[in-house]
Amino acid sequence: QKTKEGFLGKLTRAVAGKSTVDEEVLDNLEEALVSADVGIDTTVKIIDRIEKRVAKDKYLGTTELNRLLQEEIEALLVEAPDQGYKDFELPGGKKPYVILVVGVNGVGKTTTIGKLAHQFKRAGKSVLLGAADTFRAAAVDQLTIWSERVGVPIVKKEMGADPASVAFDAVNSAVAKGVDVLLIDTAGRLHNKAHLMDELSKIRRVIQKVIPEAPHDVLLVLDGSTGQNAVEQARHFTAATQVTSLAITKLDGTAKGGVVLAIADQFKIPVRFIGVGEKAEDLLVFDRHEFVDSLFKL
Amino acid sequence: MFESLSERLETAFKQVKGQGRITDLNVAATVKEIRKALVDADVNYKIAKEFTDKVKDKATGEKVINAISPGQLMVKIVKDELAGLMGGEASELVLKGNPAVILIAGLQGSGKTTFSGKLANYLKLKKGKSPLLVAADIYRPAAIDQLKVLGGQIGVDVYSEPDTKDAVQIARNAVKEAHSKNKNVVIIDTAGRLAVDEAMMAEVAAIKDAVQPQEILFVVDSMTGQDAVNTAKVFNDRLDFGGVVLTKLDGDTRGGAALSIRYIVDKPIKFVSSGEKLDTLDVFYPERMAQRILGMGDITTLVEKA
Ligand SMILES: Nc1nc2c(ncn2[C@@H]2O[C@H](COP(=O)(O)OP(=O)(O)OP(=O)(O)O)[C@@H](O)[C@H]2O)c(=O)[nH]1
Ligand SMILES: Nc1nc2c(ncn2[C@@H]2O[C@H](COP(=O)(O)OP(=O)(O)OP(=O)(O)O)[C@@H](O)[C@H]2O)c(=O)[nH]1
Ligand SMILES: [Mg+2]
Ligand SMILES: [Mg+2]
Numbered sequence: 001q002k003t004k005e006g007f008l009g010k011l012t013r014a015v016a017g018k019s020t021v022d023e024e025v026l027d028n029l030e031e032a033l034v035s036a037d038v039g040i041d042t043t044v045k046i047i048d049r050i051e052k053r054v055a056k057d058k059y060l061g062t063t064e065l066n067r068l069l070q071e072e073i074e075a076l077l078v079e080a081p082d083q084g085y086k087d088f089e090l091p092g093g094k095k096p097y098v099i100l101v102v103g104v105n106g107v108g109k110t111t112t113i114g115k116l117a118h119q120f121k122r123a124g125k126s127v128l129l130g131a132a133d134t135f136r137a138a139a140v141d142q143l144t145i146w147s148e149r150v151g152v153p154i155v156k157k158e159m160g161a162d163p164a165s166v167a168f169d170a171v172n173s174a175v176a177k178g179v180d181v182l183l184i185d186t187a188g189r190l191h192n193k194a195h196l197m198d199e200l201s202k203i204r205r206v207i208q209k210v211i212p213e214a215p216h217d218v219l220l221v222l223d224g225s226t227g228q229n230a231v232e233q234a235r236h237f238t239a240a241t242q243v244t245s246l247a248i249t250k251l252d253g254t255a256k257g258g259v260v261l262a263i264a265d266q267f268k269i270p271v272r273f274i275g276v277g278e279k280a281e282d283l284l285v286f287d288r289h290e291f292v293d294s295l296f297k298l
Numbered sequence: 299m300f301e302s303l304s305e306r307l308e309t310a311f312k313q314v315k316g317q318g319r320i321t322d323l324n325v326a327a328t329v330k331e332i333r334k335a336l337v338d339a340d341v342n343y344k345i346a347k348e349f350t351d352k353v354k355d356k357a358t359g360e361k362v363i364n365a366i367s368p369g370q371l372m373v374k375i376v377k378d379e380l381a382g383l384m385g386g387e388a389s390e391l392v393l394k395g396n397p398a399v400i401l402i403a404g405l406q407g408s409g410k411t412t413f414s415g416k417l418a419n420y421l422k423l424k425k426g427k428s429p430l431l432v433a434a435d436i437y438r439p440a441a442i443d444q445l446k447v448l449g450g451q452i453g454v455d456v457y458s459e460p461d462t463k464d465a466v467q468i469a470r471n472a473v474k475e476a477h478s479k480n481k482n483v484v485i486i487d488t489a490g491r492l493a494v495d496e497a498m499m500a501e502v503a504a505i506k507d508a509v510q511p512q513e514i515l516f517v518v519d520s521m522t523g524q525d526a527v528n529t530a531k532v533f534n535d536r537l538d539f540g541g542v543v544l545t546k547l548d549g550d551t552r553g554g555a556a557l558s559i560r561y562i563v564d565k566p567i568k569f570v571s572s573g574e575k576l577d578t579l580d581v582f583y584p585e586r587m588a589q590r591i592l593g594m595g596d597i598t599t600l601v602e603k604a
Contacts, residue, residue: 034343037523040334105546105574106407106519114439136574137411137447138440145439190549223407227340227523229551250406253492255525278406278437 025065026051036258036295039228042265046072073292076265085272085285088116088123090181091216096128096174097181098207098214100167102200102237103221105188108249108275110139112221113183114146115275115283121152125180130170131156132163132203133187143185150280153177163187163199164206171210184215191236200240217244219272222263224248225255234263243267249275252282256295320360320368328372329354339552339591342527345561353379377588384557385584389566392513392540393421397430397476399484399509403502403537404517405529406490409545411441413517413571414487415448416579421483422454430481432472433458434465434505435489445487452576455481465489469505486511493532503536514539515568518555520547526555527562534563541568544582548572554591 026047033043049072050065090097099116101109110133117127129147131154133139140156147154155170167184174182186203189196207214220243222230237243246264248257251274260271271286329350336346357375362368392398400417402410414431421427431449433456435441442458449456457472469486476484488505491498506514516539518526533539544556547570556567567582 031343034337035524037340037525040337104521104549106409108407136444137451138443141440141443142438149439190546192550193548223519223521225405225519225523225525225529226521227551227555228338229340229521229549232550250492253405253494253525254528255523259523 029069032296033258036256037227038258038295039231039262042076042262045265046076046261069296070289070292073261073295074288076261077288077291078264078268078270088119088125088285090120090125094213094216096171096179096211097216098171098174098184098211099181099217099219100184100186100204100207100215100241101219101221102186102241102243103188104190104223104233105136107188107221107223107226108247109133109188109221110142110146110185111278112219112247112249112273112275112283113143113185114150115280116183116273117146117150117152118280119283120181121150126177127152128170128174128177128179128182129154130167130174130182130184132166132170133185134159134161134163134166135187139185139187164203167203168206168210171207171214175210191233191240197236197240200237204241218242219245219247220269221247221249222257222260224251224257224275225253226259228259228262230259231262231266234267234269238267238269243269245270245272247271247273247275248286251294252276257291258295319362320357320371322358324368325354325357325372328369332372332376335592336554336557339554339593340521340523340526340558341554341591342524342558342561345527345558349379349383349557349561350376373592373594377585377592377594380557380588380591381584384560384567384587386566389541389568391568393425393427393483395512397473397482397484398513399473399486399511401486401488401502401506401509401511401514401537402517403488403514403533403539404490404543405492405519408490408517408519409543409571410490410517411435411444411448411487412574412576413515413543413545413569413579414445414485415452415454415576416571417569418449418454418483418485419452419576420579421485422452427483428481429454429483429485430472430476430479431456432469432484432486434468434472434486436463436465436468437489441487441489448576455479465501466504466508470508473509484509493529499532499536506537513541515541515543516565517543517545518559520544520553520555520570521549521551522555524558526558530559530563534565539563539565541566543567543569543571545571548578552591552593553587556587557591 053068103109120127131140131143155173157166218241220237274284274286276282333346333350353376402414404410418429418431421429433442433445446456457475459468462468514537516533570580570582572578
């Protein structure tokens, strides 16, 4: 990877000695963005904005273009309304704070829960896990190992149990124990399967029987190597469970996760976390600036 | 989706309606639309470019039949070209050797363990084999349990060594076990790994060296985006795999990664996986995949009528 010329390197060559952004620069920009999974429509939108800014601000050189790019792309990423989870702090006054974790198969939901539990615990919070994936082979065992690894309790039932009833028990237990945060794992499901999406809506309703304003956060986990289908995932999961945050996983690979630009722009959902490995500590609070920067790194 | 691509192509061709042939001039705008459709389907940007350039050469000079519009003719050319590219020679699973050893590899969460179960089920029921599943993922929490649950569901034995922290040794021992238990196929499920993880890539290469598998399958999530080319290339450089398995096709992704991978490593897609249950394993139909990538219904009938 490192031997390939970076986008900014190409950009520098393309604009060297020129006073305007020409076709070649824009083509390079298009290639860099599309190759990062930003998608054609969002890429075109970004390029339009750059062209307008350049016309207005008088384009000077690579440094300025780089800054314009950063600004315009960052502007697409909505800022979290409450600056949530900075240093893994929880928004105050809601106890237990209930986080429902959803997403398609294999994106990293269970692992993200393990990592979150680790971070919250380190930040001095008491944590409870709810194993509402009773479907995938050994899903409960997997979450149980995470609960042991991190040292937090878990509410679980046997495989095949009604996931909504596990969620119900977990919320009740969280209230009874007075924990700070409850993390509920759910089975992976493809968003085009209506009955499975209905099951999620049901889990949500059951949680609300115990705590009417819960879940306080519905975290949609997206695999960073997923392409444009992630937009559909966001659309359908939002419809079923009112997604309030995103986590992007597997960004320790070569994939860039650029599709979240389109998602953040269309659905105004903030990205909260990124996954950068398989260990408990491999979770970071999302940083817009760093993310945009990484889109152009090879 | 087909409607929209087809409509967009018609618009692109509008100025030239009535002309009998596709020309350099009128093909340019269409090629741009097709390229956009491919990239929207997650075909790699560069590959979409190369591919449409080829299509352009092919299409130029084609005679437009009365019953079919230039836009539809272009779609047909693109689709046939796509299907051709992804089809080619028939690609059976390699089952030579006794036992035949099949190594399963791929990124995290792509569907390797589930596919291993499906393949064992298929070989047992459809090919009369007696397979042994091998849990060579020593990293993921409950990876062994997961494979055991699947093995239990289909009545296939699972070989594991819960206390061994050496995947190569587990794989080697499993093949010995297969010999002594008269199993004629060994399916080795490995941990998910990123192409940039040097230690993990070396591990899977070492498993290959140790057990000399007759077949290596690269399992890839059909929702994968632009990065599919990087991953496929690195895995292929390391393992020289024999085929690709495309998973989660029961979703609504267009699956352009399939084209990218075929283009970059030129290995056949041997199976598609389309569900969480163990009986949802299918053979690959290039034609259907081409239509899916283009987001279109079946236009072959329409063209044949012409
Ligand atoms: N490299 C890397 N791997 C990750 C990351 N997050 C999760 N994984 C791996 O991805 C695989 C799937 O993770 P899970 O947490 O089981 O995913 P899930 O969404 O719970 O899966 P299902 O419950 O089966 O839908 C595992 O092998 C994890 O170790 C990450 O940030 N980086
Ligand atoms: N809908 C659907 N889900 C699938 C398919 N194949 C696998 N899955 C699901 O995807 C998730 C991940 O599958 P696994 O088989 O655990 O993937 P893996 O590659 O072994 O994961 P790691 O070992 O963690 O790298 C699970 O929830 C599976 O049930 C498929 O074809 N369709
Ligand atoms: Mg899970
Ligand atoms: Mg596995």
